[in-house]
Amino acid sequence: MCILCGCGQSYCWHQSHPSYKKAPTDSIAVTGLDEAFVVTRSSWFAKRLEISKDSIQTFTSHFCSKAFLEQLQKSYKSVTVIPDVAFSHFPEESQKLDTRIFMKGRLPEQGIVVKDSAGNVPAYILIIHEFTLGTDLQRENFYDYALIHNEAPEKKTSQNLSAIVSYTLWDNMKQRPLYSAVNQVDQPNVKLTLNDISKIVASSVQQIKQELTAGVK
Amino acid sequence: MKRFILAILIFVCSAFADNVFFHNHWTLWKDADVLIWSTDKVPALDSKEFCLSLKRNNTGIGEPKCRVFGEWERDSIAVRYSGWLIANMEGNVKAEHLRARHPAMVAKIESIEDKLILFIGERDGKIYAATFDENAAEPVAAGVFEKTGDKIALGDKIAAAFFDGAAKRRLTKEERAKRMTEPDESYKEVPGFQGWAGVAVGYSQAKIPLTPDNWYSSHTESRVRNYRITKDSASLWNFIDDSDPQLALYAGGTWYGFIGAELMYRYAYHKVKTDNKDTVYQELSYWGFHQHEIGINVVLSRTYTHTKWFKTTPFAFVGFQYSFFVEDIGLKDDSKEHSKAYDVRIKFEDSYKGALVGIGSHFVFFNHYGLGLRAGISSRGRNIEEDPSPEAAAEPTTIGSSTIDCFINLGLEYHFSM
Numbered sequence: 240m241c242i243l244c245g246c247g248q249s250y251c252w253h254q255s256h257p258s259y260k261k262a263p264t265d266s267i268a269v270t271g272l273d274e275a276f277v278v279t280r281s282s283w284f285a286k287r288l289e290i291s292k293d294s295i296q297t298f299t300s301h302f303c304s305k306a307f308l309e310q311l312q313k314s315y316k317s318v319t320v321i322p323d324v325a326f327s328h329f330p331e332e333s334q335k336l337d338t339r340i341f342m343k344g345r346l347p348e349q350g351i352v353v354k355d356s357a358g359n360v361p362a363y364i365l366i367i368h369e370f371t372l373g374t375d376l377q378r379e380n381f382y383d384y385a386l387i388h389n390e391a392p393e394k395k396t397s398q399n400l401s402a403i404v405s406y407t408l409w410d411n412m413k414q415r416p417l418y419s420a421v422n423q424v425d426q427p428n429v430k431l432t433l434n435d436i437s438k439i440v441a442s443s444v445q446q447i448k449q450e451l452t453a454g455v456k
Numbered sequence: 457m458k459r460f461i462l463a464i465l466i467f468v469c470s471a472f473a474d475n476v477f478f479h480n481h482w483t484l485w486k487d488a489d490v491l492i493w494s495t496d497k498v499p500a501l502d503s504k505e506f507c508l509s510l511k512r513n514n515t516g517i518g519e520p521k522c523r524v525f526g527e528w529e530r531d532s533i534a535v536r537y538s539g540w541l542i543a544n545m546e547g548n549v550k551a552e553h554l555r556a557r558h559p560a561m562v563a564k565i566e567s568i569e570d571k572l573i574l575f576i577g578e579r580d581g582k583i584y585a586a587t588f589d590e591n592a593a594e595p596v597a598a599g600v601f602e603k604t605g606d607k608i609a610l611g612d613k614i615a616a617a618f619f620d621g622a623a624k625r626r627l628t629k630e631e632r633a634k635r636m637t638e639p640d641e642s643y644k645e646v647p648g649f650q651g652w653a654g655v656a657v658g659y660s661q662a663k664i665p666l667t668p669d670n671w672y673s674s675h676t677e678s679r680v681r682n683y684r685i686t687k688d689s690a691s692l693w694n695f696i697d698d699s700d701p702q703l704a705l706y707a708g709g710t711w712y713g714f715i716g717a718e719l720m721y722r723y724a725y726h727k728v729k730t731d732n733k734d735t736v737y738q739e740l741s742y743w744g745f746h747q748h749e750i751g752i753n754v755v756l757s758r759t760y761t762h763t764k765w766f767k768t769t770p771f772a773f774v775g776f777q778y779s780f781f782v783e784d785i786g787l788k789d790d791s792k793e794h795s796k797a798y799d800v801r802i803k804f805e806d807s808y809k810g811a812l813v814g815i816g817s818h819f820v821f822f823n824h825y826g827l828g829l830r831a832g833i834s835s836r837g838r839n840i841e842e843d844p845s846p847e848a849a850a851e852p853t854t855i856g857s858s859t860i861d862c863f864i865n866l867g868l869e870y871h872f873s874m
Binding site for chain 2: 330332349350412413415
């Protein structure tokens, strides 16, 4: 089954709508940048970046959000940001990617188009549901419902800086998810700097763009 | 010529214009309330005419009552979903892509009970239709139809596309309430009683595989001289052929997928192993025995379901049987008088009693059609229920008091469950 999906040995991490015929090339709207970014092992990050433990979450999520938007603006000619508030009243729903893989997120209601702050109706909205930054993360531990209760061992060392992002390309005109996926990016961790974080966020955006193109049916 | 080709093209296009995207199984209720749900200003269907179309198309549908589904046409959540539905109905979608996501809409669909809902709407000059039942928040069937001014013709087409098949009687309120409390059939792992009946062909032989030949050679190499003389008479295989095809009929059942019983009948024909060197047989045309066996087995089994349509049930059985050997002998037409030895030829017991033990497996396809493969060992011995004769000590030993063979057979089976 998974061979047919064109993905790894055991999991299928993405799903396309049968009517997903054309990926957005020039303009895209994005939402989720305010609340999607989360850092695991925050004290480890705080120590490395020399930022106080209390403010590490807020700091990194702002930083990642900015880096994400910057890279997105490099990849697309026009990027519209829709604040998370526009989505917060929609109920949280699950999308099934594989037999045991479910991703959660807020999706607009059927029959309702989402407008940006200027009142325009964007054709495509990239909804970032969760963006998890950490070390040596495995996406199946977050999205396979049989594994999510497993406790990870306490680790002293880390090989990779990793980012897991779950997102949906939303057809705003017909209110349907065109492409949904969970991506994982790993980057060898030498000495953590802010530059490493912006690099992993940037490669994550590039991967999203590649996958959106590859996912066209 | 061009016009002709154009006319053909138009004809071909119109033939393919009606298209059913998907049609999943649903319960078609007899005498149903059919609710026509449309958000168009002028509905493409006339409810009275549609009822007549239903009756014309499917005589088993009873007396359906059709009406416009005003409750949903005035409901803002249903209106929003219907607008979304009409925009999203495309040829390549499956039912899951048209699922209602709003919790209130899901609840509405789940509460329609035994009514049949037909959604109908117009987009780009075509009529899109979908049906809903209470079981899922997604359409059961969907399709697109060419728009014509003829509402009756459209109704006929929709009725033929979506409302075919056998209709079921609607449940009363009490039956419906009772059904709600019943456990879901899908969760029932094994039926209370699983039965089967089958007919099998097979083969039996005295030599049991993987055992030394010399255990059997005294029986299998034995020949009957002068109608009755053999080296010993412990086994019937001293007298008759020990490897022959057989036919079996059997029927049985298991309770709770574990323990069961089976009745069986087996038939085989064995020729007598006459000694060709013996001239006394020159008068003989044929000589053999019909073997009839009836028995009952206790079966222990376990069912493994591999896919929805295929399961295997390995089993072990042990039982007892009665064997009857009916002699079939004929002399050549030209032999006027038969020998004395013919008159005093061997006689088998009236019946033999024995046991059989073995293993096998049923391979069941689509819950009903099966193949059965089994192998085992069976024995035939003296029927100890006979009263011992007063001259028992003086009587010769019973012929075939220890007749053992092994068998394998393959059967075609029909399975049913209760």
